[in-house]
Amino acid sequence: FCQSLLHTVLPPELRFASLKLFQRLFNWFSSYCFYEITEIDGVNTNELYNSAQLYLSSSASISGNRLSLSRSTNSSAVTFSLSNNDRLLDVFRGVSVVWEHVVTHRQSHTFSWRPLPDEKRGFTLRIRKKDKNLILQSYLDHIMEKATEIRRNNQDRFLYTNSRGGSIDARGHPWESVPFKHPSTFETLAMDPIKKQALMADLRDFADGQSFYQKTGRAWKRGYLLYGPPGTGKSSMIAAMANFLGYDIYDMELTEVHHNSELRKLLMKTSSKSIIVIEDIDCSINLTNRKKNVRNQNQQQHNNNDNFLGPETRHSTSDDSNGSSITLSGLLNFTDGLWSCCGSEKIFVFTTNHIEKLDPALLRSGRMDMHIFMSYCSFPALMILLKNYLGFEEEDLEEIVVKELKQVIDEAKMTPADISEVLIKNRRNKEKAVGQLVEALKVRAESNRAVAVKCGDVDVDVEEEQEKRALESPKQLQQTCEEDDNEKPN
Ligand SMILES: Nc1ncnc2c1ncn2[C@@H]1O[C@H](COP(=O)(O)OP(=O)(O)OP(=O)(O)O)[C@@H](O)[C@H]1O
Numbered sequence: 001f002c003q004s005l006l007h008t009v010l011p012p013e014l015r016f017a018s019l020k021l022f023q024r025l026f027n028w029f030s031s032y033c034f035y036e037i038t039e040i041d042g043v044n045t046n047e048l049y050n051s052a053q054l055y056l057s058s059s060a061s062i063s064g065n066r067l068s069l070s071r072s073t074n075s076s077a078v079t080f081s082l083s084n085n086d087r088l089l090d091v092f093r094g095v096s097v098v099w100e101h102v103v104t105h106r107q108s109h110t111f112s113w114r115p116l117p118d119e120k121r122g123f124t125l126r127i128r129k130k131d132k133n134l135i136l137q138s139y140l141d142h143i144m145e146k147a148t149e150i151r152r153n154n155q156d157r158f159l160y161t162n163s164r165g166g167s168i169d170a171r172g173h174p175w176e177s178v179p180f181k182h183p184s185t186f187e188t189l190a191m192d193p194i195k196k197q198a199l200m201a202d203l204r205d206f207a208d209g210q211s212f213y214q215k216t217g218r219a220w221k222r223g224y225l226l227y228g229p230p231g232t233g234k235s236s237m238i239a240a241m242a243n244f245l246g247y248d249i250y251d252m253e254l255t256e257v258h259h260n261s262e263l264r265k266l267l268m269k270t271s272s273k274s275i276i277v278i279e280d281i282d283c284s285i286n287l288t289n290r291k292k293n294v295r296n297q298n299q300q301q302h303n304n305n306d307n308f309l310g311p312e313t314r315h316s317t318s319d320d321s322n323g324s325s326i327t328l329s330g331l332l333n334f335t336d337g338l339w340s341c342c343g344s345e346k347i348f349v350f351t352t353n354h355i356e357k358l359d360p361a362l363l364r365s366g367r368m369d370m371h372i373f374m375s376y377c378s379f380p381a382l383m384i385l386l387k388n389y390l391g392f393e394e395e396d397l398e399e400i401v402v403k404e405l406k407q408v409i410d411e412a413k414m415t416p417a418d419i420s421e422v423l424i425k426n427r428r429n430k431e432k433a434v435g436q437l438v439e440a441l442k443v444r445a446e447s448n449r450a451v452a453v454k455c456g457d458v459d460v461d462v463e464e465e466q467e468k469r470a471l472e473s474p475k476q477l478q479q480t481c482e483e484d485d486n487e488k489p490n
């Protein structure tokens with residue numbers, strides 16, 4: 001009403017000044033304070049907006065009459081939120097406050113260096129002036145705390161991918177996400193129980209290690225390299241890690257990233273408590289400048305290897321220095337440079353089928369904290385699979401069967417994926433499943449023996465390399481654990 005009155009009575013020059021004056025007078029006499037919490041604060045997303053939204057959507061604090069309900073594709077939970085331009089009342093320490101969700105259309109001629117959403121969203125928090133000093137700070141702290149708690153309790157974690165390359169969406173996110181629902185856990189993961197326990201302890205120490213990392217001046221992050229033949233459970237292990245720690249997963253597709261700067265941007269937009277994964281690291285980047293360097297300086301050592309990541313690429317090349325392509329140095333900066341610690345509590349996981357193809361720079365100690373060899377199925381791992389798929393413990397099997405399994409399992413070199421296949425196929429008849437498995441293992445062992453005899457040592461090179469590392473691996477695991485034990489505060 002005042003606005004239209006001013007419009008008719010005053011000339012345009014005076015209108016703006018009068019409106020401002022009127023607002024000041026209104027604020028002066030009003031007994032309320034108003035706080036605007038906008039969704040986007042300058043160029044960054046406003047963490048307080050997200051937390052307020054989460055807080056207001058928790059069913060405990062819901063008391064409004066009009067709420068919007070949503071359930072995103074694949075999600076198991078219904079989310080409540082305040083409808084646009086609607087209000088709700090909240091009470092904190094006996095003080096009433098009012099929240100309003102304000103949504104306005106952005107004017108199209110607003111200048112911005114990046115695309116902005118069509119709508120401008122924000123919350124307005126109204127508190128009585130007399131209550132302001134009493135609760136404002138503690139109320140905001142309470143909201144942030146509650147939001148963190150809701151996030152932690154919420155079992156819906158996310159799997160992020162950078163399939164859009166380096167481009168960002170209207171809200172400034174370069175990652176696309178889907179709810180993460182992989183059922184793999186450490187219980188279902190078939191691997192050597194000692195290695196498994198060591199890894200779980202390592203993860204637990206990491207997650208509880210805030211003060212340790214703070215005290216020692218280290219960035220709160222950890223790197224794992226998983227290697228081994230296809231189907232031995234590398235991806236399943238990443239899922240198990242995420243489920244164990246309750247972290248989100250960022251699955252980094254390196255072929256979609258064209259510049260080192262894009263890599264940095266992606267890292268900047270990952271949240272803490274997350275696992276950043278680069279699968280098949282040996283073949284996910286084609287480094288043209290790398291080849292050149294390898295040829296020039298490292299030919300004798302590593303010829304015939306197109307995807308080799310040469311150590312000399314750590315030195316800047318012309319491509320590297322202007323950031324026109326992804327380089328090994330970019331990747332290493334990404335994992336352990338200054339940028340790797342933006343946010344905290346991050347785990348980096350690289351996987352590969354061919355560890356021998358990786359650059360020594362990537363394998364050097366301190367870069368990837370733990371190297372984990374995922375091997376062909378061993379007897380203890382087989383027992384886990386039999387328990388998962390058929391519900392059988394070792395004592396449920398006949399003695400002769402156990403003996404046969406023990407005899408052939410190592411020689412058969414079957415992956416957990418192959419064995420799962422046999423068990424799934426016959427899972428309706430458990431005895432038959434075990435019988436078929438023994439048969440399959442025997443056949444595979446036999447054919448392996450025949451191939452070894454026929455080819456001599458020719459095609460065992462790769463396996464020899466893997467086995468050599470398999471022997472080294474437990475040692476590495478143990479070493480890392482011992483180091484950690486030494487480092488750990490009492
Ligand atoms: N160690 C394991 N424990 C339980 N299941 C396994 C294990 N390894 C493989 N599997 C089964 O085999 C399937 C394939 O395994 P997974 O994708 O984890 O292998 P991978 O090592 O990542 O293979 P690749 O190198 O081809 O990516 C999984 O769906 C899982 O069911």
Ligand SMILES: [Mg+2]
Pocket residue numbers: 234235236279351
């Ligand atoms: Mg995999």
